[in-house]
Amino acid sequence: METLTDLDRLGDQIAELSAHLDAATAQLLDLIREFDARSGWNTGFRSCAAWLSWRIGLDLGAARERVRVARALGTLPRLAHALARGELSYAKVRALTRVATPDTEERLLAVGKAGTAEHVERIVRGWRQVDRQAEARQTARRHAGRALHVYQDEDGMVIIRGRLAPEVGAVVMKALDAARETLYQRSRETAGDTVIEDVPAETPTMAQQQADALALVAETALHHGIDPGVPGDRYQVVVHVDAPVLADTDAPGQSILEDGTHVPAETCRRLACDASRVVMRHDAHGHVVEVGARTRTIPPALRRALDHRDRGCRFPGCGLPSGQGHHVRHWANGGPTTLSNLALLCRRHHRAVHEEGYRVDRQPDGALRFRRPDGELLPAVPPPATVPVDPVEVLRARHDAQGLRVHARTSMPGWLGERLDVGWAIDVLHPLAAG
């Protein structure tokens, strides 16, 4: 029969090793924060979390959480320190960083040290509710405060003053930017952005340009019957591209949007990879002599087969469920539209292989092989990290060397068994609690 002391010792070992792991997690989060800040993941991955998921095998949700906590701890030194000392578990830190700010960190650290993981979880939930209520009040206040005053001055000029919600203001500013661009693109191209002395005297000031832009926005809106369009229309882009340009990006020829804006040849190749296509023939004078029927470059049946085979973006570490069909050898270069010449890529990674210098080819055995712009292979599975024979001993030795004394009671809560009154705790702790 096992003695209680044996089991006590086993329990102590569990607690001690857990504290070591929490302390090591703090170091891991420091590394992740630095890697993230220095964009070390930006080698074809869409985010630091996607890179982590690829490199260390975390599921994407857990990877995102690590990155979030790592970033948060950058501004929360007390919580970071407690984790690094093994005094606060990662689970508690994760919960507390959802609500902690530099102002409330100290109070929340006390909650973390005094309470069990469940107490912390409940307090954080209550805390967030107060945060959300405060946020909702602020949003409602902002929304109620929206206004646009338009009136005429004595000299007949019209004066406009207003307050817009941030997202509405963003749309307005974007429209003004676009209108200003349209009106003044040419004069800016000749004048340059920085050389103020050389700008001709007749160049309108920024304020004047904004006024002209607003007029253009209004005219355009009226011309289109104030129709914002359905989302599909709004994002549909039509590109006219000469066949030789599609086959060879250095070939002379045009690739332009309907309004005449030039589009880089590689972008055309990406858009043409998986698109609706209408082939037109021109005579020597540029007159259209023949217009073919609109077809999909990848017919729907093949598209379904491709979705079924690839199930998501094939770029290493991505796997996003929906994507575009990429021709490994472009159809404009004679590449066939067959399953073996197609690979599913998400938007981000389709852009990577066309416009950012990433390369993909298919091996004789059918496997896809990706390369970074510098030619380095980007394996679907990274090489394994080297791990010492007894990683726990190495961890203990390192913590010893750092002067970190971790034992079985390092992360014990100070709780003595009293009932937790979450509402009361939040009222006392939260700076915005109405009471």
Ligand SMILES: [Zn+2]
């Ligand atoms: Zn493509």
Ligand SMILES: [Zn+2]
């Ligand atoms: Zn992708």
